[in-house]
Amino acid sequence: MKSKTNIFLLISFLVAIILTGWLNYQAKNRIGDLSENKEQDHDFQVCNEDRITQYYGMDTDFEGGKRAIKNKIFPELEELNYKGSGLITFRFIVNCEGEIGRFRHKATDLDMEEMAISPANIEKIEGALLKLKNWNPASNDYNTYDSYYVLNFKIRNDKLVDIF
Amino acid sequence: MKKLFKILKLILATLLTGYSIVVIYMLLFSSPEKRYSFAANMQGSELSQKMFEILKFKDPENDRIYFEQSVPFNKRGYYEEGFMLLDKAVTLDPKMHLGYRGYMKLRFLRNFKGALADFDRLDSLTPGVIDTPWGEDIDFLRGESYYGLGDYQKASKHFKKSIENQGEDWADIQSFVYIGICEYEMGNLEAAINYYKKALEQSKYSVEAHLGLAKIYSEDGKKELAKSHLEKAEKYFNYKRNDPYSEYLNEIYKSDLAQVKTLNKST
Known part of the structure; x- marks a missing residue:
């Protein structure tokens, strides 16, 4: 018993x-939590691994908005050959100090099926993104925070036509 | 003493068992509506997704579950997963979800042709009804899609239809702004001015209309008028059209104001 x-x-x-x-x-x-990969993310650090907010919750943005991003990086990416039509979507982190890293991407064609993008093109897009320095991190009246950010690269007939 | 320990152990074991039963009941057997609301309120968490999976297992033909489950994927840029779920919702109840899918294709993917196909199909399924996908007039969204395609004539036609659908006093103020932009792009400056002015009759805070007018007046050499509208655009800049999820096609920035200001000084 x-x-x-x-x-x-x-x-x-x-x-x-x-x-x-x-x-x-x-x-x-x-959904969309990005775990650290030392090999891929090099020395990029977040301020608080346990609190990374979404871009739409706390106004994370680049100074001048998405238009400024497009104006700065479109010229160096528009000449690349992307094969097909669809969307390359980059998701990355803007840390509390306004630095960006931990880039991950997905690409879909017009039927919303996975689309292959050459590693060389992905590297060039990441390189262009890393040149962007004026990020406004997520913030409130008290502090700044890490947050995710989403940026889309629209491809039509093998060419980049829009960034938003 | 031993008996007391035994009683305490039994109480503890009963409480723990009761806790587990309650959790399992809540996950698997409580009212589907309550579980749906719980999953919707926990949007984006894996727990929410697991709850939707449980609900789908029991009710695989319920379109609302697929629709709600798709939302966090699309908000976070996982369109393949999000649209797979949304497509299923559309298959199960096209009248209910085609409009939202078109809206998502327009605003989140900038797939204008795909958006128009969804809006047109929805329209054909609901004769005599003016659809309002995700709360916006269907012709306004069609207008925006054509605007995205650079077809200003068709865009202008649909924005005008949207004003007709809603009535001038209730129409989205951006319909007037967009017609102003389209007419400007087609070289019809007088019409553009009229529509920008109509937007300002609806609200003096329409930054987009002030900027549109400033640009036209500046190009026409009417410096004082241009300056006056530029000043108002700057003053009311915080009222500009924006959205935390995506950039609008006619979204304006401080750089646009600066550009017109420079133009106004040089003409």
Whole structure:
């Protein structure tokens, strides 16, 4: 009888722990969270790994807005050959000091299927993005924060036609 | 003492079991509406996505679940995943979701032809109804799509239709602004001025209309008029059209004001 009580307690404890751990993990992890990859991200650091907000929550932006981004980097990227039509979407972090890094990308064609982009073109886009220095990090009245940012590169008939 | 410990162990085990049962019940067996609301409120978290998966398992033909599940993917730039879910919602209930998908193609993807195809299909499915995808007049969104394609004539036609649909007093003020831009692009400066002025009759804070007028007056050498509208555009700049998710096609920036200011000084 004694052992049955202990087994009941042990099992109920383990089930509760596993459920709580699972719930906590599922609630904490979000779509689009970008984990660090030292090899890919080099020395880019975020200020608080546990609090990286979304771009639309706290007005993260480049000085002069997306128009300024386009004006600055479009000329050096428009001559590249991109093969096909679709959208290359870059997601990256603007850290609390206004530095950018941890670049990840996805590309979709007009049917919303995955589209292949040459690594050389991706490298050139990242290189162009890294030249952008006037980022306004997410902020409120008290502090500045890390946040994600999304930038789209529109491709039509093998050429870059828009950045937004 | 041993008995007391045993009772305490049993109480603790019962409480823990009760907790687990409640959690499992909430995840798997509570009312679908409550679970749907919970998942929608936890938008973007993996827990929300898991809840949607559970709901879909039990109700695979429920279009609302696919629609709501798609939202965080699209907001965060994961369009392949987002549109896979949204396409399923459209398949299940085209009348309900075509408008939103068109809106997303227009504002998030700038896929203007794709957006128009969705708006036209929606329109054909709802004869006699003026659709309002995601709360905006369908002809306004068509106008914006044609504007994106650079077809100013068709864009202007649809913005005018949108004003007709909504009535002049209730129409989106940006309809007047967009017609002003389209007419300007087509070289019809008098018409452009008229529509910009109509926008300002609706609201004196329309920065886009002030800028449009300043540009036309400046190019026409009417420096004082241009200066006056530029000053108002600067004064009311915080009222400019913007959206935290995406850049509008006619969004204006301080650099636009600076450009017209320079133009006005040089003419």
